[in-house]
Amino acid sequence: xxxxxxxxxxxxxxxxxxxxxxxxxxxxxxxxxxxxxxxxxxxxxxxxxxxxxxxxxxxxxxxxxxxxxxxxxxxxxxxxxxxxxxxxxxxxxxxxxxxxxxxxxxxxxxxxxxxxxxxxxxxxxxxxxxxxxxxxxxxxxxxxxxxxxxxxxxxxxxxxxxxxxxxxxxxxxxxxxxxxxxxxxxxxxxxxxxxxxxxxxxxxxxxxxxxxxxxxxxxxxxxxxxxxxxxxxxxxxxxxxxxxxxxxxxxxxxxxxxxxxxxxxxxxxxxxxxxxxxxxxxxxxxxxxxxxxxxxxx
Numbered sequence: 167x168x169x170x171x172x173x174x175x176x177x178x179x180x181x182x183x184x185x186x187x188x189x190x191x192x193x194x195x196x197x198x199x200x201x202x203x204x205x206x207x208x209x210x211x212x213x214x215x216x217x218x219x220x221x222x223x224x225x226x227x228x229x230x231x232x233x234x235x236x237x238x239x240x241x242x243x244x245x246x247x248x249x250x251x252x253x254x255x256x257x258x259x260x261x262x263x264x265x266x267x268x269x270x271x272x273x274x275x276x277x278x279x280x281x282x283x284x285x286x287x288x289x290x291x292x293x294x295x296x297x298x299x300x301x302x303x304x305x306x307x308x309x310x311x312x313x314x315x316x317x318x319x320x321x322x323x324x325x326x327x328x329x330x331x332x333x334x335x336x337x338x339x340x341x342x343x344x345x346x347x348x349x350x351x352x353x354x355x356x357x358x359x360x361x362x363x364x365x366x367x368x369x370x371x372x373x374x375x376x377x378x379x380x381x382x383x384x385x386x387x388x389x390x391x392x393x394x395x396x397x398x399x400x401x402x403x404x405x406x407x408x409x410x411x412x413x414x415x416x417x418x419x420x421x422x423x424x425x426x427x428x429x430x431x432x433x434x435x436x437x438x439x440x441x442x443x444x445x446x447x448x449x450x451x452x453x454x455x456x457x458x459x460x461x462x463x464x
Contacts, residue, residue: 167304167330168304169304169328169330170301170303170304170307170326170327170328170330171196171199171268171326171328172199172304173304173305173307173308173311174196174238174266174268174307174311174324174326175196175199175200177308177311177312178190178200178203178236178311178315179199179200179202179203181312181315182203182206182207182210182211183203183206183207185234185315186210187232187233187234188210188233188234188236188315189210189211189212189228189233189234189235189236190203190210190211190212190235190236190238191212191214191221191224191225191228191235191236191237191238192211192212192213192214192221192238192239193213193214193215193216193217193218193220193221193238193239193243194213194215194216194239195238195239195240195243195268196238196239196268197213210233212224218239218243218244218247218248219247219248219250219251221237221239221243221244221248222237222244222248222251222252222255222256222265223248223251223255224237225237225255225256225263225265226251226254226255226256226259226261226263227255228263229256229259229261229262229263229319230259230261234262234263234264234315234319235263235264236263236264236266236315237263237264237265237266238265238266238267238268239267239268240267240268240269240281240283241267241268241269241270241271241283241286241325242269242280242281242282242283242286244265244266244267244286245265245267245283245286245289245290245323246283246285246286246289249289252265252290252293253293256321257293257294257295257321261319261321262317262318262319262320262321262322263321263322264311264314264315264317264322264323264324265322265323265324266311266324266326267283267286267323267324267325267326268326268327269281269282269283269327269328270283270325270326270327270328270329270404270405271283271284271327271404271405271406271430272284272430272435272441272444273327273328273329273441275438275439275440275441275443275444276438278438279434279436283405284405284406284429284430285405285406286323286325286405287300287323287325287380287381287403287405287406287409288405288406288409290323290381291381291409295320295321296321296322296323296381297314297317297320297321297322297323297379297381297382298322298323298325298379298380298381299313299314299322299323299324299325299340299378299379299380300325300356300357300358300377300378300379300380300404300405301324301325301326301337301357301358301378302330302331302334302335302356302357302358302359302360302376302378303330303331303333303334303335303358304330304334305334306334306335306337306378307324307326309337309338310324310337310378310379311324313338313340325357325405327357327358327404328441329358329404329441330358331358331360331361332361335360335376335378337378337379340378340379341379341384341387342354342375342376342377342379342384342387342388343375343376343377343387344373344374344375344387344391345360345364345374345375345376346364346367346372346373346374347373347394347395348370348371348372348373348374348395349371349373349394349395349396350370350371350372350395350396350398350463351372351373351395351396351398351399351400351462351463352372352373352374352375352388352391352392352395352398352399352400353367353372353373353374353375353399353400353402353459354375354376354377354388354399354400354401354402354410354414355374355375355376355377355402356376356377356378356380356401356402356403356404356410357377357378357403357404358404359402359403359404359450360376362402362445362450362451362452362455363402363452363455365452365456366452366453366455366456366459367455367456367459370456370459370460370463372395372459372463373391373394373395375387375388375391380403380410381413383410383413383414383416383417385413385416385417388414388417388418389417389418389421392418392421392423396463397418397421397422397423397424398423398424398426398462398463399414399418399423399424399425399426400425400426400428400458400459400462401414401425401426401427401428401429402428402429402450402455403427403428403429403430404429404430404450405429405430406429406430406432407427407428407429407430407431407432408427408429409427409429410427411425411427424462426458426459426462428449428450428455428458429448429450430448430450431448431449435447435448
């Protein structure tokens with residue numbers, strides 16, 4: 167199976183041929199994949215080198231000319247390092263574009279903490295008007311990328327990862343989906359953590375929701391699920407633990423409830439290890455999730 171990043175290259179390269187408003191801005195990362203497209207469209211596939219502030223600034227400038235910029239690099243260099251440019255060149259200038267990241271929270275452990283970005287979605291939450299997609303499968307990534315490119319002049323962040331669920335789910339309407347129903351509580355799984363959540367909750371009397379689009383937060387879906395189950399909510403997110411706790415709390419403002427936010431911890435894990443070892447260390451593997459979820463529901 168190809169990866170989300172492979173799918174990003176293929177679908178974007180194809181759409182560059184079809185949509186003359188689309189432009190891609192790169193900072194060396196994934197440049198080899200886009201070289202054929204650059205040869206066909208040298209004016210709309212731009213590599214600025216390892217200059218991430220410039221990367222975002224060029225994207226904002228292209229948006230001012232009426233193009234739909236697609237800006238891409240590792241998440242830590244796309245959201246964290248050039249955050250001022252994201253805030254000003256898109257937000258303050260009132261422009262739109264698509265930020266497409268790679269490497270997610272800890273996809274490349276050998277790269278160390280400089281290449282990890284568990285706080286990216288929380289950081290974007292400090293800005294107004296960003297749509298955030300967190301696909302859990304390459305097919306979902308393609309569908310959400312196509313939606314983002316066609317989304318007028320909106321500001322969209324597509325968070326790609328090397329982790330994947332075994333099968334895709336239909337994500338075209340951007341709504342949070344009900345995967346299982348139960349009465350003891352609600353577990354909301356985000357993106358590539360759905361399979362771990364399904365394994366962790368096997369046999370438990372809980373409702374499992376799935377979200378591949380987390381901003382705007384689907385208040386209605388969470389309220390409906392809580393209305394059918396006990397008002398106990400577990401959030402399982404592939405980025406910083408607690409990122410969506412405020413959004414969930416706001417959605418349930420008029421309902422007495424309890425929330426357990428699970429995700430990537432704040433402490434830096436200084437041993438490289440593997441992706442699977444990082445997942446387990448953050449308590450996001452199926453066995454750890456089951457223990458934490460059952461203890462909370464009791």
